[in-house]
Amino acid sequence: NAGVTQTPKFRILKIGQSMTLQCTQDMNHNYMYWYRQDPGMGLKLIYYSVGAGITDKGEVPNGYNVSRSTTEDFPLRLELAAPSQTSVYFCATSAWGGTQYFGPGTRLTVL
Amino acid sequence: ELKVEQNPLFLSMQEGKNYTIYCNYSTTSDRLYWYRQDPGKSLESLFVLLSNGAVKQEGRLMASLDTKARLSTLHITAAVHDLSATYFCAAPSGYALNFGKGTSLLVTP
Numbered sequence: 549n550a551g552v553t554q555t556p557k558f559r560i561l562k563i564g565q566s567m568t569l570q571c572t573q574d575m576n577h578n579y580m581y582w583y584r585q586d587p588g589m590g591l592k593l594i595y596y597s598v599g600a601g602i603t604d605k606g607e608v609p610n611g612y613n614v615s616r617s618t619t620e621d622f623p624l625r626l627e628l629a630a631p632s633q634t635s636v637y638f639c640a641t642s643a644w645g646g647t648q649y650f651g652p653g654t655r656l657t658v659l
Numbered sequence: 660e661l662k663v664e665q666n667p668l669f670l671s672m673q674e675g676k677n678y679t680i681y682c683n684y685s686t687t688s689d690r691l692y693w694y695r696q697d698p699g700k701s702l703e704s705l706f707v708l709l710s711n712g713a714v715k716q717e718g719r720l721m722a723s724l725d726t727k728a729r730l731s732t733l734h735i736t737a738a739v740h741d742l743s744a745t746y747f748c749a750a751p752s753g754y755a756l757n758f759g760k761g762t763s764l765l766v767t768p
Contacts, residue, residue: 579754581755583758588668588761589760590663590758590760590761591758593756596755646707648756650702652701653700
């Protein structure tokens with residue numbers, strides 16, 4: 549089992565460009581999450597999903613969108629990239645009340 | 660809003676010494692998670708503490724939870740270089756987790 553996979557691993561975007569960060573899990577978990585990690589700031593929740601077709605905003609959702617059409621996939625969309633979105637993005641998954649398992653991360657730079 | 664605070668944020672310790680990392684959280688929670696992150700890597704689950712008084716140990720690391728004091732501790736015994744990493748605690752907030760800022764641990768000879 550691969551667990552949680554994320555693509556791409558690294559990406560450089562120009563200001564105003566768009567991109568989608570992919571997240572796929574094979575753990576059959578209903579709950580999926582997107583976090584961003586900035587140096588010295590811990591992790592901040594962007595969006596989460598409690599199942600296919602159900603998503604909700606986290607602490608820092610501005611500038612991002614998500615969708616959840618299947619249990620396995622939870623892509624994160626950046627529509628108009630800004631330098632403030634330079635960060636490391638982690639996708640995670642869990643069963644209800646269980647440990648969250650994290651993907652390897654995507655390191656994004658916006659110039 | 661749930662706040663999670665760790666201290667210290669930076670810790671340099673000698674091999675063989677003992678030390679404790681503290682994690683305070685601001686609202687009632689019956690669960691607490693500890694994660695480890697190596698530089699440039701993802702987060703790895705270390706411990707899940709599920710009730711008041713829970714204690715878990717893995718190698719040189721021992722975690723405990725006091726829900727009445729809203730405090731968890733991660734105790735390091737006889738530190739070795741391999742324990743150098745950043746350690747995060749996290750408490751549930753709705754469907755997700757609120758993370759502390761992390762404690763960067765450096766173990767030196």
